[in-house]
Amino acid sequence: MVPGQEHVSDILIVGGSLAGLMTGLAMSRHGFSITLLERSSDIDRTGAALQVGDGLLEQLTGRRHASGMLAAGVQAWQSVYRGLRAAAEEAGILVLQNARVETTGQVEGHAWAMTSDNRRFEGAVLVGADGYQSVARRYVSPERPDAIFADYLAWVGFAEESALSVRFPPNLEFLGSGPYVLLGFPLTAADGSPERGRRRVGWGWYDAGHNAILRKTGAVEGSLVRHSLRPNDMPDELFEELAELARLHWPSPWREAILECIARRAVLGTPVVEYLPDRLVSGRICLVGDAAHVCTPMTGNGFATAADDALILARFLDAAALQAEPIAALKLYEASRLPEVRRLARSGQQVSKNFVRAAR
Ligand SMILES: Cc1cc2nc3c(=O)[nH]c(=O)nc-3n(C[C@H](O)[C@H](O)[C@H](O)COP(=O)(O)OP(=O)(O)OC[C@H]3O[C@@H](n4cnc5c(N)ncnc54)[C@H](O)[C@@H]3O)c2cc1C
Incomplete structure (x- = not known):
C-alpha cells in the first residue's frame, strides 16, 4: 500500500500483539475481511509467563488446528505469539507490520486509521488492541486517555x-x-x-x-x-x-x-502501569486487551482477560450485526464486558496499593 492510498476491510485492528491477534482470530469465524496494523517490524516482549488454556485456538476460531500450533500450559510470550501469528496467517488475516497508527476516527458508515506514513485504512469497525499507550483509547476516552x-x-x-x-x-x-x-x-x-x-x-x-x-x-x-x-x-x-x-x-x-x-x-x-476504564466503545471504535484495561502483571491475568475480550466481542459482532447494527453490537460488547474488566482493574489497583504500602 502506498501513501495516500485507501484500504478497506470489514474489521480493522490496530495493534498486532496478543490481544490484536486473538481478536482477529475470533472475528475470523464470521468470514470477515480483517486487516491488522502493527507499528513494529519485530515484536518482542519479555517478562510474561502466560497461562494458555486447553484448546484456546479452537475456542477463538471455532475450527480445529494442527496440534502443537499453540500448546496449553505456562508458555513464554514468544511461543504464544508465534502460535497465534501462524493461526492468523492460516485464517487469511492481513497482518501489516511497520504500520504505526497516529490517529483514529469515524464518519457515517465506517471507522478509519491514519498511519505515520500517511496511509489511510478503513473498516466497518475499528478495534484498538494497541496496548497500554493506546492511540485508539485517545478517541474512545479523550478526557482520560493515559494509563x-x-x-x-x-x-x-x-x-x-x-x-x-x-x-x-x-x-x-x-x-x-x-x-x-x-x-x-x-x-x-x-x-x-x-x-x-x-x-x-x-x-x-x-x-x-x-x-x-x-x-x-x-x-x-x-x-x-x-x-x-x-x-x-x-x-x-x-x-x-x-x-x-x-x-x-x-x-x-x-x-x-x-x-x-x-x-x-x-x-x-x-x-x-494501570488503567481503570470508564468505557470500551465509542460508535464504531472499541478497545480490547491492555488498550482497554491494564492490571499489574502481579495478578497474572492480562492474557486471559484479553482472550475473553476477543471471545465476547466476536459473540456480539457476527456477520448479521456487522451488516445491520455494528454500533449496537459494540454497545452490547461494552455492557457485557465493562463491569468485569473494571472489577479486575480495581482489584489490581488494590494489589499494587498493598504492595507499595508494605514496601515503604
Ligand atoms: C512485564 C510484564 C509481565 C507480564 N506478565 C504477565 C503474566 O504473567 N500473565 C499474563 O496473563 N499477562 C502478563 N502480562 C500482561 C500481558 O502480556 C498483556 O496483558 C497481554 O499480552 C495483552 O497485551 P496486548 O496485546 O493488549 O498489548 P501489547 O502486548 O502491549 O501489544 C500492543 C501492540 O500494539 C502495537 N502498537 C502500539 N501502538 C501502536 C500504534 N500506534 N500503531 C500500531 N501498532 C501499535 C505494539 O507494538 C504492540 O505490538 C505482563 C505484562 C508485562 C509488561
Whole structure:
C-alpha cells in the first residue's frame, strides 16, 4: 500500500500483539475481511509467563488446528505469539507490520486509521488492541486517555536452565522477602520441549525502591510511563546493587537465575502501569486487551482477560450485526464486558496499593 492510498476491510485492528491477534482470530469465524496494523517490524516482549488454556485456538476460531500450533500450559510470550501469528496467517488475516497508527476516527458508515506514513485504512469497525499507550483509547476516552504509573517496577530476566547448575521446580513460584516480591517460572524450551535441563526460566522481581532511576532516564515522566528501562540505561553500580539484593533476599535456584541474568546484563526494568476504564466503545471504535484495561502483571491475568475480550466481542459482532447494527453490537460488547474488566482493574489497583504500602 502506498501513501495516500485507501484500504478497506470489514474489521480493522490496530495493534498486532496478543490481544490484536486473538481478536482477529475470533472475528475470523464470521468470514470477515480483517486487516491488522502493527507499528513494529519485530515484536518482542519479555517478562510474561502466560497461562494458555486447553484448546484456546479452537475456542477463538471455532475450527480445529494442527496440534502443537499453540500448546496449553505456562508458555513464554514468544511461543504464544508465534502460535497465534501462524493461526492468523492460516485464517487469511492481513497482518501489516511497520504500520504505526497516529490517529483514529469515524464518519457515517465506517471507522478509519491514519498511519505515520500517511496511509489511510478503513473498516466497518475499528478495534484498538494497541496496548497500554493506546492511540485508539485517545478517541474512545479523550478526557482520560493515559494509563498511570503504579509507583513500582518489575525487573525481569530469562536464563537457560542448562547454563545453571541448580534444579528448578516444575511450577511457578511466588516469593516475598522484605519489601520485594518475586515471581519465578520455568518455561518450555525454545522448541517447545518441557524437558528439565532444556527449559528456560524466567523471573519478575517487583520493586518499589528504584523509581528514581525511572524518572532520571525518562522511562517515567510525571504519572506517565514512556518506556522500559533498558540495560544500556542502567549503570554498573545498579547491577551490582541488584546482585547484592538478590543474594540477600532470594533463595536458590531463583538467586542463581537472577545473578546469571545480571552477569549478562540481560535485565529489563518494566514500570508497572494501570488503567481503570470508564468505557470500551465509542460508535464504531472499541478497545480490547491492555488498550482497554491494564492490571499489574502481579495478578497474572492480562492474557486471559484479553482472550475473553476477543471471545465476547466476536459473540456480539457476527456477520448479521456487522451488516445491520455494528454500533449496537459494540454497545452490547461494552455492557457485557465493562463491569468485569473494571472489577479486575480495581482489584489490581488494590494489589499494587498493598504492595507499595508494605514496601515503604
Ligand atoms: C512485564 C510484564 C509481565 C507480564 N506478565 C504477565 C503474566 O504473567 N500473565 C499474563 O496473563 N499477562 C502478563 N502480562 C500482561 C500481558 O502480556 C498483556 O496483558 C497481554 O499480552 C495483552 O497485551 P496486548 O496485546 O493488549 O498489548 P501489547 O502486548 O502491549 O501489544 C500492543 C501492540 O500494539 C502495537 N502498537 C502500539 N501502538 C501502536 C500504534 N500506534 N500503531 C500500531 N501498532 C501499535 C505494539 O507494538 C504492540 O505490538 C505482563 C505484562 C508485562 C509488561
